[in-house]
Amino acid sequence: MSKYKGLNEEGLRYPSIDDLLVKIDSKYKLAYTAALRAKMLKEKEDTTIEPKCVKPVGIALEEIENDKIYIEFE
Numbered sequence: 001m002s003k004y005k006g007l008n009e010e011g012l013r014y015p016s017i018d019d020l021l022v023k024i025d026s027k028y029k030l031a032y033t034a035a036l037r038a039k040m041l042k043e044k045e046d047t048t049i050e051p052k053c054v055k056p057v058g059i060a061l062e063e064i065e066n067d068k069i070y071i072e073f074e
Helices: 017-023 025-044 056-065
Strands: none
Touching: 017 025, 017 056, 025 056
16 A cells, blocks of 8 residues: 555556647657756645655646646647
8 A cells, every 4th residue: 555645556557648648749859848846846845736656747637638738738
């Protein structure tokens, strides 16, 4: 049983890569966006959602999935 009761226990399967690629059209852009946001979260834990994930990258991916993060690529 997980010590993080009620939090994500699915590991890397959540959020789904298929769902995330609907939001951002490239795996590379997705990784870049998640890394930038995770760095921000590590510096200041100020999330825009009630996350299921514990780690900053997971939280960043959840925020992307929930349309809380917007980034424009040229």
